[in-house]
Amino acid sequence: xxxxxxxxxxxxxxxxxxxxxxxxxxxxxxxxxxxxxxxxxxxxxxxxxxxxxxxxxxxxxxxxxxxxxxxxxxxxxxxxxxxxxxxxxxxxxxxxxxxxxxxxxxxxxxxxxxxxxxxxxxxxxxxxxxxxxxxxxxxxxxxxxxxxxxxxxxxxxxxxxxxxxxxxxxxxxxxxxxxxxxxxxxxxxxxxxxxxxxxxxxxxxxxxxxxxxxxxxxxxxxxxxxxxxxxxxxxxxxxxxxxxxxxxxxxxxxxxxxxxxxxxxxxxxxxxxxxxxxxxxxxxxxxxxxxxxxxxxxxxxxxxxxxxxxxxxxxxxxxxxxxxxxxxxxxxxxxxxxxxxxxxxxxxxxxxxxxxxxxxxxxxxxxxxxxxxxxxxxxxxxxxxxxxx
Ligand SMILES: [Zn+2]
Ligand SMILES: [Zn+2]
Numbered sequence: 001x002x003x004x005x006x007x008x009x010x011x012x013x014x015x016x017x018x019x020x021x022x023x024x025x026x027x028x029x030x031x032x033x034x035x036x037x038x039x040x041x042x043x044x045x046x047x048x049x050x051x052x053x054x055x056x057x058x059x060x061x062x063x064x065x066x067x068x069x070x071x072x073x074x075x076x077x078x079x080x081x082x083x084x085x086x087x088x089x090x091x092x093x094x095x096x097x098x099x100x101x102x103x104x105x106x107x108x109x110x111x112x113x114x115x116x117x118x119x120x121x122x123x124x125x126x127x128x129x130x131x132x133x134x135x136x137x138x139x140x141x142x143x144x145x146x147x148x149x150x151x152x153x154x155x156x157x158x159x160x161x162x163x164x165x166x167x168x169x170x171x172x173x174x175x176x177x178x179x180x181x182x183x184x185x186x187x188x189x190x191x192x193x194x195x196x197x198x199x200x201x202x203x204x205x206x207x208x209x210x211x212x213x214x215x216x217x218x219x220x221x222x223x224x225x226x227x228x229x230x231x232x233x234x235x236x237x238x239x240x241x242x243x244x245x246x247x248x249x250x251x252x253x254x255x256x257x258x259x260x261x262x263x264x265x266x267x268x269x270x271x272x273x274x275x276x277x278x279x280x281x282x283x284x285x286x287x288x289x290x291x292x293x294x295x296x297x298x299x300x301x302x303x304x305x306x307x308x309x310x311x312x313x314x315x316x317x318x319x320x321x322x323x324x325x326x327x328x329x330x331x332x333x334x335x336x337x338x339x340x341x342x343x344x345x346x347x348x349x350x351x352x353x354x355x356x357x358x359x360x361x362x363x364x365x366x367x368x369x370x371x372x373x374x375x376x377x378x379x380x381x382x383x384x385x386x387x388x389x
Contacts, residue, residue, distance in 0.1 A: 005326045007352040012152045012247075019156050025087035025096070028080040032099025035077035038132050039106040042070045045128040046114040052128040053119065054177055061133070063116040071112040077103040124177055131173040141291075142250035142298055151301045151314070151353065159247040167367050169254040172261055179265050186266035187273035199276030210281035211288070215335050217271035218285070223339040225267045226332040229260065237374035244363040244370065248318055253297035257371065292335060297321075308348070311336055319347050322354030 020027050045052040046063070077099045084096030143157070172179075202210060229239035241257040256264075272282065296317035304313045312333050320331035330347035333340045340346040364370055 005324075005349075007349060008355040010152065010353060010355045012154045014154055015156050015159065018158045020158075025084040025092040028083040028087070029092035029095025029099070032077050032079075032081035032084065033095045033102070034099075035073045035080070036099035036102030036106070038135065039070060039073045039077055039111075040102045040109075041128050042066075042073070042132055043106045043109050043111060043114060045132070046070075046116065047109065049117065050120040050122050050125065052126050054125060054127040054130050055119075055122070056177075056180070057127070057130050057133075058119065061129075067112045067114075067116070074103045074106055074111060123181060126174050127176040128174065130176050131170060134173050135169070138250055138294060142294055145295075145302060146249060146299050149300050149302050151299050151318075155247060155249065155299050157249075159249065161245070161247070161365060162251060164365070164367055164370075165245065165251040165255050168256060169251055171258070172254055172256070175258075175261075179262055182262055183265045183269035184273075187269040190270055190274060193274055194276070198274075202275055202277055207278055207281045207284070210275075210277040211284045214272065214275060214277055214281060214285040215288070216338070217275060218268050218289070219333055219335040220339060221267050221271050222264070222334040223332050223343070225264060226334070227343075227345070230329050230332070234378070237377040240359055240363055240377075241370045241373060243321060243359050244365075245321070246358040247299075248297050248321055248357055249299045250294055250297065253293055255370075257374065259374070289335065309337065315353060316348055318354055318357070319349075321357045323356045323358050323360055324354060327354055 020030075046067075049058075081096035081098075081100035081103070084093050202213065205213075226239075229235045238257045238259050242255055242260065245252045245255045272285075277285075292312065296312055296314050298314050300314055302314070304311070307313070308315065312331075312335055316331055316337060319327045321327075326349070327347055330345045331337075331340055332345055337346060337348070363373055
C-alpha cells in the first residue's frame with residue numbers, strides 16, 4: 001500500500017436532467033417500453049425456441065410457469081404506457097406509445113398463450129431467454145441494492161454511456177451458447193491432462209469443498225489471465241475497453257471487448273474441465289461467479305465485515321477500476337483476494353474508495369470505436385507498458 005498517498009473523496013458529477021422523478025411520466029414510460037420489448041422478445045423465444053433459447057438453461061426453468069410472468073409483463077407494459085398519457089406531460093408519451101405498441105405486437109403473435117413445445121436440440125442459438133432472465137434478475141437484485149445501499153447516492157441509473165453498457169450486456173448474454181461452444185472446444189485440447197484418479201478423488205469430497213476448490217482453481221487462472229491483459233503490451237488495448245467505463249454500477253461490468261469475453265471464459269473452462277467436479281458443485285460455482293461479477297461493479301456500500309478480507313467485494317474491485325496512481329495494476333483477482341495477497345498486487349486502503357475511475361487516456365466512447373480500438377491502437381503503436389494509459 002502507498003502510505004504517502006493522500007486519498008480523496010470522490011465527488012460524483014450531478015446529471016440533474018438524467019434523474020428520474022415520480023409523477024413526470026418518465027419512470028412509467030421507461031418501464032413500459034422495457035417491459036414491452038422484453039415481452040415481445042419472450043414471445044419470439046416461445047415461437048422459435050430452437051433458435052432463441054439456450055439448451056442448458058431450458059433444463060432449469062419451467063416454460064409454462066414463465067408464461068404467467070410474461071402475462072403480467074404485457075399487462076403492466078400497457079398499464080404503465082397508459083399512465084404516461086394520464087400524467088399528461090407530453091414529453092414521455094412516446095415511450096409509453098412504444099411500450100404499448102410492442103406489447104400489442106407481442107399479444108398479436110400469440111402472447112402468453114403460445115404453446116410450450118418440445119425443442120429441436122441445437123447447439124448454437126441466440127440466448128434470448130438468458131438475456132431476459134438475467135436482465136430481470138439484475139434489476140430486481142442489483143438495482144434494488146444500489147437504491148437501498150448506494151455508495152454514491154447522486155449517481156443516476158441512466159448515467160453517461162448506460163446505453164453502451166446495455167449493448168454489451170445484451171451481446172454477452174445473447175452470445176452465451178457461442179461462448180460455451182468456444183470454451184468447451186478450447187478446454188477439450190487439455191484432454192491429455194485429465195486424470196480419472198484425481199477426478200474420482202474430487203468427486204468423493206463433500207460438494208461444498210468441491211465448490212471451494214473450483215473457486216480457488218478458477219481464481220488462480222483468472223488472476224493470471226487478468227494480469228497478462230494488464231502487463232502484456234499487445235493485450236492491454238483489448239482489456240482497456242473494460243476499464244474505459246467511468247461510472248461503476250450493475251451494468252458497468254458488462255463492458256468488455258468480445259475477444260476478452262470469449263478468452264476469459266475459455267481460460268476458466270480449463271480448470272473446470274480438468275477438476276471434473278459434480279454437476280451440483282459446478283452449478284453452484286457458476287451462480288456464485290455470475291452474481292459476484294455483477295456485484296463487484298455495483299454502486300453499493302453493502303457492508304461485508306471481515307468477508308472483505310477473503311472475497312473480492314465492490315470496494316476491492318472498484319480500486320481495480322481506479323485511475324489514481326496507487327491503484328494502477330492492482331486487485332486482479334475475480335473471486336477471492338488470496339492471489340493478490342500472494343503475488344503482491346493487493347490494494348485495499350482501509351475505508352477509502354477511488355476518487356476517479358477509467359483509463360488515463362480516454363478510449364472511443366462508442367461500441368464500434370471500442371471494438372476497433374485494439375487494432376487501431378496497434379497500428380498506431382500506441383500500446384504502452386503502463387496499463388492505465
Ligand atoms: Zn483489469
Ligand atoms: Zn471490472
